[in-house]
Amino acid sequence: MSGVFLIGAGMTPFQRAALADLTGLAREAALLALRDAGLPAAQVGAGYFANVLGPQLTGETTAGQFVMAALGVRRVPVVNVENACTSGSTALWLAVHGVQSGEFDVALVVGAEKMSVPGLGLLHGGSKEIETQLGLVMPASFALRARRYMYEFGTTAEQLALVSVKNRRHATHNPLAQYREPVTLAQVLGSPMIADPITRLQCCPTADGAAAVVLASSKVARLRRRAVRIDASIQCSGSYENPVDLARWETDRRGCLLAYERAGIGPDDLDVVECHDAFSIAEIMHTEALGLCEPGGGGLLVEGGATTLGGRIPVNVSGGLLSRGHPLGATGCAQVVEIVQQLRGEAGARQVLGARVGLAQCMGGDQAADAKSCTVVVLSV
Amino acid sequence: MSGVFLIGAGMTPFQRAALADLTGLAREAALLALRDAGLPAAQVGAGYFANVLGPQLTGETTAGQFVMAALGVRRVPVVNVENACTSGSTALWLAVHGVQSGEFDVALVVGAEKMSVPGLGLLHGGSKEIETQLGLVMPASFALRARRYMYEFGTTAEQLALVSVKNRRHATHNPLAQYREPVTLAQVLGSPMIADPITRLQCCPTADGAAAVVLASSKVARLRRRAVRIDASIQCSGSYENPVDLARWETDRRGCLLAYERAGIGPDDLDVVECHDAFSIAEIMHTEALGLCEPGGGGLLVEGGATTLGGRIPVNVSGGLLSRGHPLGATGCAQVVEIVQQLRGEAGARQVLGARVGLAQCMGGDQAADAKSCTVVVLSV
Numbered sequence: 001m002s003g004v005f006l007i008g009a010g011m012t013p014f015q016r017a018a019l020a021d022l023t024g025l026a027r028e029a030a031l032l033a034l035r036d037a038g039l040p041a042a043q044v045g046a047g048y049f050a051n052v053l054g055p056q057l058t059g060e061t062t063a064g065q066f067v068m069a070a071l072g073v074r075r076v077p078v079v080n081v082e083n084a085c086t087s088g089s090t091a092l093w094l095a096v097h098g099v100q101s102g103e104f105d106v107a108l109v110v111g112a113e114k115m116s117v118p119g120l121g122l123l124h125g126g127s128k129e130i131e132t133q134l135g136l137v138m139p140a141s142f143a144l145r146a147r148r149y150m151y152e153f154g155t156t157a158e159q160l161a162l163v164s165v166k167n168r169r170h171a172t173h174n175p176l177a178q179y180r181e182p183v184t185l186a187q188v189l190g191s192p193m194i195a196d197p198i199t200r201l202q203c204c205p206t207a208d209g210a211a212a213v214v215l216a217s218s219k220v221a222r223l224r225r226r227a228v229r230i231d232a233s234i235q236c237s238g239s240y241e242n243p244v245d246l247a248r249w250e251t252d253r254r255g256c257l258l259a260y261e262r263a264g265i266g267p268d269d270l271d272v273v274e275c276h277d278a279f280s281i282a283e284i285m286h287t288e289a290l291g292l293c294e295p296g297g298g299g300l301l302v303e304g305g306a307t308t309l310g311g312r313i314p315v316n317v318s319g320g321l322l323s324r325g326h327p328l329g330a331t332g333c334a335q336v337v338e339i340v341q342q343l344r345g346e347a348g349a350r351q352v353l354g355a356r357v358g359l360a361q362c363m364g365g366d367q368a369a370d371a372k373s374c375t376v377v378v379l380s381v
Numbered sequence: 382m383s384g385v386f387l388i389g390a391g392m393t394p395f396q397r398a399a400l401a402d403l404t405g406l407a408r409e410a411a412l413l414a415l416r417d418a419g420l421p422a423a424q425v426g427a428g429y430f431a432n433v434l435g436p437q438l439t440g441e442t443t444a445g446q447f448v449m450a451a452l453g454v455r456r457v458p459v460v461n462v463e464n465a466c467t468s469g470s471t472a473l474w475l476a477v478h479g480v481q482s483g484e485f486d487v488a489l490v491v492g493a494e495k496m497s498v499p500g501l502g503l504l505h506g507g508s509k510e511i512e513t514q515l516g517l518v519m520p521a522s523f524a525l526r527a528r529r530y531m532y533e534f535g536t537t538a539e540q541l542a543l544v545s546v547k548n549r550r551h552a553t554h555n556p557l558a559q560y561r562e563p564v565t566l567a568q569v570l571g572s573p574m575i576a577d578p579i580t581r582l583q584c585c586p587t588a589d590g591a592a593a594v595v596l597a598s599s600k601v602a603r604l605r606r607r608a609v610r611i612d613a614s615i616q617c618s619g620s621y622e623n624p625v626d627l628a629r630w631e632t633d634r635r636g637c638l639l640a641y642e643r644a645g646i647g648p649d650d651l652d653v654v655e656c657h658d659a660f661s662i663a664e665i666m667h668t669e670a671l672g673l674c675e676p677g678g679g680g681l682l683v684e685g686g687a688t689t690l691g692g693r694i695p696v697n698v699s700g701g702l703l704s705r706g707h708p709l710g711a712t713g714c715a716q717v718v719e720i721v722q723q724l725r726g727e728a729g730a731r732q733v734l735g736a737r738v739g740l741a742q743c744m745g746g747d748q749a750a751d752a753k754s755c756t757v758v759v760l761s762v
Contacts, residue, residue, distance in 0.1 A: 047618075055436035055463075062465045062745075065618060065752040075635070077616040078754065079471055080463040082436075084443045090460055094475055101481035235458040237428075237446060254456070364443075371446040373459065 002262075004099045005221035006228040006379065007106075008037025008214030009340040011333070013176045014207040014324040016116045022054055026067040026112035029210035029330075033108070034071070037214040038224075041072035044214075045104025048095045049080050050087035050111035051329040057117045067110060076104070085276065085364025086235070087111060088211065088332030089375035093235045095215050105217040111334070112210035113327030129366060139203055139279065143195035146281035148246040150197070152296060155284065157197045159299030161188040163280035164201050164322050166308050171319025173309075173350035178207050178325040202280035207325025211333035213340070228340050231357075232262035232378040237365070239372060247296075251374045252289040252363060259359070259376035260291075267291035270313055271355035272342045274335035276363045277320040283307075286361055287315060309350060317342065317350045328364070335360035336377055343381045356381055383643075385480045386602035387609040387760065388487075389418025389595030390721040392714070394557045395588040395705040397497045403435055407448040407493035410591035410711070414489070415452070418595040419605075422453035425595075426485025429476045430461050431468035431492035432710040438498045448491060457485070463710075466657065466745025467616070468492060469592065470713030470756035474616045476596050486598040492715070493591035494708030510747060520584055520660065524576035527662035529627040531578070533677060536665065538578045540680030542569040544661040545582045545703050547689050552700025554690075554731035559588050559706040583661035588706025592714035594721070609721050612738075613643035613759040618746070620753060628677075632755045633670040633744060640740070640757035641672075648672035651694055652736035653723045655716035657744045658701040664688075667742055668696060690731060698723065698731045709745075716741035717758055724762045737762055 010032025012025055026049065034041060049064025060066075064080040077098075083090035088111025095107035129136075136144075149155050165185055171177040183201055191201040221227040236258065238251030260266055267290055275290065277283035284298030292313055293301040301307055307315035318324060318338040321331060339358035341347045357380045365372040391413025393406055407430065415422060430445025441447075445461040458479075464471035469492025476488035510517075517525075530536050546566055552558040564582055572582040602608040617639065619632030641647055648671055656671065658664035665679030673694055674682040682688055688696035699705060699719040702712060720739035722728045738761045746753040 052442055053436075055434075056440055056442070059437055061433055061437070061463060062747055062752060062754070065746055065754065068618065069752055075617060075619050075632070077474070078464075078618045079475065079616070082442060082461040082463065083459075093458070094460065094478070097475070097478040097482040097484060100483075101478040103478060235460070236456060237449065237459045238456050251456070365446055366443055371443060371450055373443070373446065 002096055002100065002230045002233060003218055004096045004230045005216050005218065006213055006230060006340055007216045007221050007224050008033040008039065009337040010036050011176060011211035011337045012209050014209035014327060015178045016206065017208040018116045020208055022051065022060060022063055022112055022114045023066050023070055025114065025208060025210040026110045027070045029112065029212040030071050030108060030110045033212035033214050039106065039214060044073045044076060044106050044108045046077040046098055046107045047073050048091040048107060048109045050091040051113060052082055052084060052087055053113060053115060053328065073108060083364065083373050085328055086332050086362045086373040086375045087329045089362045089377060090235055090373065092213065092333065092336065092377065093233045093375060096230060096233045099215055099217050105220045107215040108212065109215060109333060110210060110212040111330040111332055113329040114208050115206050115327055116208055139195040139198055142279040142281050143198045145246050145285065146197050149281060149285065152247050155299030157189065158185060159303050160197060160202060160280045160284065161185055162302045163277060163283045164188045166302060167277060167316045167320040167322045170309055170317050170350060171323030173348065174319045177319040177323045178205060179323045198279055204278045204321035204326040207327045209327040209330045211330045211337050213333055213336055226344055228343050229380050230377065231380050232259040234259045234262065234376045235373065237373050249285055249289050251372050252286060255374040255376045256290050256361065259378050263378040265357065269357050270359050272317060272339060272352040272358040273313060273315045274318060274338050275315060275361040277316055277322050278326060283315065290361060309352065314352050317352060332362045332375060335362060339379050343379055383477055383481065383611045383614060384599055385477045385611045386597050386599065387594055387611060387721055388597045388602050388605050389414040389420065390718040391417050392557060392592035392718045393590050395590035395708060396559045397587065398589040399497045401589055403432065403441060403444055403493055403495040404447050404451055406495065406589060406591040407491050408451045410493065410593040411452050411489060411491045414593035414595050420487065420595060425454045425457060425487050425489045427458040427479055427488045428454050429472040429488060429490045431472040432494060433463055433465060433468055434494060434496060434709065454489060464745065464754050466709055467713050467743045467754040467756045468710045470743045470758060471616055471754065473594065473714065473717065473758065474614045474756060477611060477614045480596055480598050486601045488596040489593065490596060490714060491591060491593040492711040492713055494710040495589050496587050496708055497589055520576040520579055523660040523662050524579045526627050527578050530662060530666065533628050536680035538570065539566060540684050541578060541583060541661045541665065542566055543683045544658060544664045545569045547683060548658060548697045548701040548703045551690055551698050551731060552704030554729065555700045558700040558704045559586060560704045579660055585659045585702035585707040588708045590708040590711045592711045592718050594714055594717055607725050609724050610761050611758065612761050613640040615640045615643065615757045616754065618754050630666055630670050632753050633667060636755040636757045637671050637742065640759050644759040646738065650738050651740050653698060653720060653733040653739040654694060654696045655699060655719050656696060656742040658697055658703050659707060664696065671742060690733065695733050698733060713743045713756060716743060720760050724760055
């Protein structure tokens with residue numbers, strides 16, 4: 001138990017919005033979160049801003065200061081955080097410590113990313129590494145993992161593709177997701193091959209967007225009926241690739257175990273999960289790392305319907321990265337926004353009935369040894 | 382009292398090192414800090430990495446993960462922090478919360494900057510703002526403040542220049558400073574005019590470099606004779622320019638008052654100060670904000686020798702940014718490294734005799750409303 005609560009959550013639509021700017025997107029999400037919390041900007045004790053590509057694409061630094069100023073969050077501490085795909089959830093992790101330390105009672109965490117920049121926008125993560133320069137870009141890296149997983153466990157290309165089918169079906173109920181049309185198994189398998197066995201509909205699309213959450217101490221949260229408890233917030237690093245075992249993510253597994261231990265629960269206690277489905281194989285491997293199935297059982301798990309809305313443990317009911325898109329700095333916060341809405345029973349047609357315990361898992365970083373970051377947040381009501 | 386201690390500190394020389402890379406610089410400083418702490422990398426519970434220009438100049442993201450991996454700091458949380466000139470001290474501020482929260486007992490904070498990049502390296506801070514685009518670049522902005530300060534308080538161009546004379550004299554005793562030759566008043570006043578009244582020798586030079594500190598809980602620090610106590614670590618934001626009063630920094634003043642309150646001391650209790658002398662006028666205004674003199678008294682303070690080594694309250698005994706140079710991400714940590722060495726009595730020829738309480742003040746950010754960041758750290762033995 002962290003003693004810290006989530007009292008507000010909000011996000012923009014995730015979509016290609018070439019004309020939107022980073023500050024505007026961030027401001028929109030933050031205002032929704034503050035309104036949701038019923039708090040004026042003046043009560044925010046610190047601002048944490050997560051973003052990855054701003055400095056590279058548009059030369060922006062101290063972007064968080066501009067965002068907070070645009071919100072009317074003044075005079076308080078403001079920090080800019082970058083941690084690849086886990087930037088938003090790392091900012092949340094830092095904000096939890098700030099509240100725990102007693103430095104302030106309310107923290108605003110905003111993650112935002114502008115990826116579709118006219119004339120720019122190329123994502124070249126890991127370009128420092130010789131493997132990437134030689135062709136091991138993200139889809140290729142995930143394809144290698146998929147091949148190994150299929151070889152070891154007999155997982156089929158159809159099972160991989162079913163992740164996209166499931167998440168796109170979930171997204172039909174999420175008005176903020178970029179792609180809301182369902183797709184069939186044949187469509188997923190028949191879409192252009194990106195890196196065998198991963199087809200285009202098994203890759204998360206580019207998107208612009210922002211998401212924000214408001215954290216509070218128990219003192220502030222006590223009187224709020226809709227407050228959600230943060231039972232665990234974990235961040236850890238490690239190898240992206242396990243050089244001796246491509247089919248397992250040791251870092252991921254370690255982060256999940258730490259989170260369960262901290263929250264005092266196990267996988268069976270979870271009602272709803274958001275995980276980092278940047279590619280279809282990623283969800284399969286994450287569900288395994290989360291202990292939602294036996295080792296090697298990720299393919300059967302999705303095929304059997306357990307992770308579908310209405311199933312034993314619904315995963316990526318928001319539509320996931322595969323449907324929403326993946327604005328890097330925003331994703332870690334957006335996953336938490338979804339869990340908050342689920343635990344409050346405010347998720348509309350995609351509501352997991354009676355959800356009381358949820359988990360958001362995120363992963364990112366370069367492919368080099370120990371350059372990976374993993375975050376896990378456990379929330380409950 | 383924060384309950385957090387500094388048990389190790391180290392930094393690279395600050396100099397133009399066009400062939401050095403960011404990871405290498407950071408690693409060098411971090412190894413020095415770990416050796417100083419007498420701790421193996423395996424005992425580090427979290428890594429905080431501060432950097433500003435990496436993404437812009439060389440496209441680096443998640444640079445902290447590469448730095449920590451190069452050090453052998455594995456599996457633990459790693460975060461990348463950006464907050465303009467205060468990036469290093471903001472990372473320290475975050476690490477203090479991490480230790481306070483009980484998440485880990487030892488944190489490694491590394492600030493680094495590679496500014497002299499062949500073919501690149503232009504610093505265009507604040508370029509988003511129309512005032513900057515129209516010519517209000519940093520030296521011009523500080524020149525406006527200097528003019529106003531001189532007009533209000535009768536401060537002279539000579540008094541401004543004496544800041545550079547003093548700090549360059551201090552730097553003769555600092556082997557890690559970039560410029561270690563003393564300069565005369567005539568040389569400072571006669572150097573090329575950059576933005577009247579600020580001449581070239583009153584502007585901090587470009588530098589590459591890194592600095593690192595090791596933080597520890599009282600549990601770990603207890604048995605260490607050389608541990609330094611963190612009595613206060615403050616970060617706040619606000620206006621860089623006070624539109625109705627160019628001659629005062631309200632944010633700076635507020636940060637300093639918060640730090641004094643937290644540490645339970647006043648300016649008279651300080652033995653040694655490092656402040657953000659990016660330009661000569663900045664030190665004059667910071668010493669005033671710190672309460673080391675009456676309002677308007679910054680010029681007389683330096684002229685009277687109070688802030689010289691051997692004076693009442695020595696300021697920038699390291700030589701300051703004016704002598705060392707200002708590798709953005711590293712500066713906030715480098716100031717703390719200097720104070721740690723002073724409080725341990727390890728500063729050699731520039732030692733402030735009997736120093737027991739020290740303060741490091743840093744300031745940065747864009748010039749826009751509320752886009753400024755200020756950090757203040759109070760340390761004692």
